[in-house]
Amino acid sequence: MAIKVIVAGAKGRMGTEAVKMILKDSELQLACGIDSKLDGVDVGEVIGLGHIGVPMHNDLEQALEQYEADVLVDLTTPQSGRRNMELALNKQVRPVVGTTGFSAQDITELSELCQQQQTGALIAPNFAIGAILMMKFAKQAAKYMPDVEIIEMHHNQKLDAPSGTAIKTAEMISEVREEHRQGHPEEKEEIDGARGAFFQGFPIHSVRLPGLVAHQQVIFGGEGQTLTLRHDSIDRSSFMPGINLAIKKVMHLEELVYGLDKIID
Structure with a gap:
């Protein structure tokens, strides 16, 4: 069964590349895109791919309730990244986060939340x-x-x-x-x-x-x-193999992993 993925920041440059990567992989399924200013429009039409039948939503919390997603790929901003992780973990959806700017305290508290929810997460300062x-x-x-x-x-x-x-x-x-x-x-x-x-x-x-x-x-x-x-x-396409790997690896995690180096031998 394909891994169902929500992409937060789907309209951005990194998000656009992530959507393209997910659509090309038969093991992954794009559930929806998230953008704070767009709701109900087709993700593909927003990013120049044409109609793909997948909607954009402006409210992550509602999207997490509506779709039975497995993974949230968050490619937003440092201001949104922590809140998005907390929303996902509380729904036992596994976050894969490319947003940087997390403090040591953020990492500690998010790690504790992962343990409480028995849900894995991965924060990667760089996916290349x-x-x-x-x-x-x-x-x-x-x-x-x-x-x-x-x-x-x-x-x-x-x-x-x-x-x-x-x-x-x-x-x-x-x-x-x-x-x-x-x-x-x-x-x-x-x-x-x-x-x-x-x-x-x-x-x-x-x-x-x-x-x-x-x-x-x-x-x-x-x-x-x-x-x-x-x-x-x-080119931002350089980050996509790492995001793909992270999506698949996080499905087998029950704790927070900081850094893609931790899952690459």
Whole structure:
């Protein structure tokens, strides 16, 4: 039986790609799309696919009651993501969330809700398989080259900085890197913020420009050498294999998983 999926943010650029991916997979079924300003119109007509017989709704709570969905794919905003997860979990619908900006407290409280409902959920700062591999390689490299800086670059409409991917990468590095402040001990910023934002002693730099999609470099420095890991998403279709994998994996989870790296061997 196909997995029934609701897509929140179906009109957006990521949501549009997710709808196309779901329609192409016989193991998945699009139940409806969610957009706060649209109700009753056909999802396909909204995103340029023509009539597909699947409606758009402006109220997620009502949609969760109306459709017997298995999974909610949430590709909205940090302001909506937590509430949408709570609505889904309370209906025992499994959320797959690409929205970033969750705090540590959010993760803890949502994890507790998953346990209460015995319903799995997955939050992924990045769904691109290449980006997940970059994070894993960065963690491995940090064991041997602990001096590191992260430069993340995104389109200028991104709401959060640093990106969720950069934060997740930094967290994975910090698991194997002894915390220490990098740079000269008397280093002085002539302009505030010139050295970026420090995470456990190493800098993260955020770039926001039109024309970019999602890009990150992790640069390691050692005596007489440097190592650069770089990933570029040049099109949002790069995230779809990861979302597809997450939808299918979350059906077998009963807890909250933070990061696609946790379900990729």
